[in-house]
Amino acid sequence: MTSSGLRRDELAAFLRTRRARLRPAEVGLPEGERRRTPGLRRQEVAQLAGMSIDYYIRLEQGRGPHPSRQVLAAMARALLLSRDEREYLFRIAGENPLPAVGPSREVTPGLRHLIDAMIETPAYLVDAAYQVLAWNRLATYFMGDLSAVPDAERNMIRWTFRQSVTEGHWTDADARRFVHSTVADLRAAYGRYPGDPAIRDLVTELLGTSPSFARLWAEHEVEERRPVIKRVPHPHLGSLEFECRVLLVPETEQRLIVYVPEPGSPTQAVFRRLAERVGS
Template identity: 40%
Template sequence: MDKQELGAFLRNRRERLRPEDVGLPSGPRRRTPGLRREEIAVLAHISTEYYVRLEQGRAPRPSADVLAGIVGALRLTGPESDHLHLLAGTAPNRSDLHSRQVRPSITGLLHRIPSTAGFVMSAAFDVLAWNDLAAALMENFAARTPDDRNLARNAFMPRVSDDATMYGLSDVAEFRQSAVMGLRSASARYPDDPSIRALVDELRFGSNEFARLWERNDVQPPSMLTKTFRHRVVGEITLDCDALHLVDGDQHLVLYTAPVGSAAAQSLAFLDALGADGVGVR
């Protein structure tokens, strides 16, 4: 149980709620944002004293019934509820360390799937495996060190030599939000993983934007159904983006595709013909 993070998460979510969100009158005497602690306690059917101690990081581990009451009182979404349980220590961690090993069948699939740029990303946003079309669309990952293949680090602390931020993505801000939420969730799932802790510390101290987003305590990433790249060879290209969760390794298989016969599909075919070496290292 991470008492301090649990308290911060509860406080943050309580302060975001408005009285009218839970059917309470706003009233003229509210001096601070959000609901009062005693109001959450009533809605959750627990004592105010115990809820205050939870927010202050002084309470023992809450039971499943208490957490269920708090989830309802704070109007938490599914991902937020999962995160709450992880912080409270009531959801098992997959392992002490996040996995960086990609199943051979997934690696093989990457190289067999046609007209698709694909890569596998770890829970810490490391690119672990990719196909040639992904290298042509984004960058030649084989020419980078493992640290330089971390998408969160590249989003917040881009390499000086890069001529385009995050491969020319048009929604870099949205990706940064998603990366922060993903790392916060990974930190809760793998609290003893030194590589995740080190990455989060590096980004918190090295990027004011990451630090600002981290303090928001968000854990539900926005939906990203398409991605638009500004590629230096084929120009602007908008692709469908699907991220499939590989449960056994807690990884994501990210696939970029285009409708058959579209201009984007023609651009992908051109990049596929050129290959990573033809496009050049970004």
């Protein structure tokens, strides 16, 4: 260890192993010709991180200068490091990890591919404030085509509390539980990211415009998400029933929301017909 706290050998080994585990497709690069070694090439990591190849090679060889916090953050993004890995990278480089000032809104290539691969399952990705970041074709049958909607308006919680109190999510017991747990989850994010303006502005807006939100917010509930059964009287697809699963993505604290029908059910048959229509 140097006097600055930089552990060059450990940093070099860590960068090599993180680079070796990634496939080009995971970071949006073409596979290209056959590779002699697994993982990304050094020049590819340097390109993704916006640094010179010579500088990155010296870091991997344990003879580079003390990397700045900006360089460390860029390498963490390029190597798709988890939150724990990112913290470890900063510490072995002799730096305190950067604080989490807001929820991650970056969609990794791996998650994008996963969502697209769910051809028979409506799926979409939201951040900790329930801002919709990505979705697949089947999800548009429930949310509409969000590509035509401004980014600021792609928020599940805002949609929910703009609806009339006579609509389905307020009259169905399972749907009400889903709404309650969503608000409780938003409160957890509000406490975790006190400096995030998007979360703060959303809460302030809804407190002023929605008595239902204000009532739930005043309960100060914080809870983990659990699956719920949703029954949807769809205007074009008929009556649908499926399990709404909210899956946490630990490294970004995003949520992958999927609509899972019971195998062999009429809803599964509807989803399959939709998938065939989308793929034709």
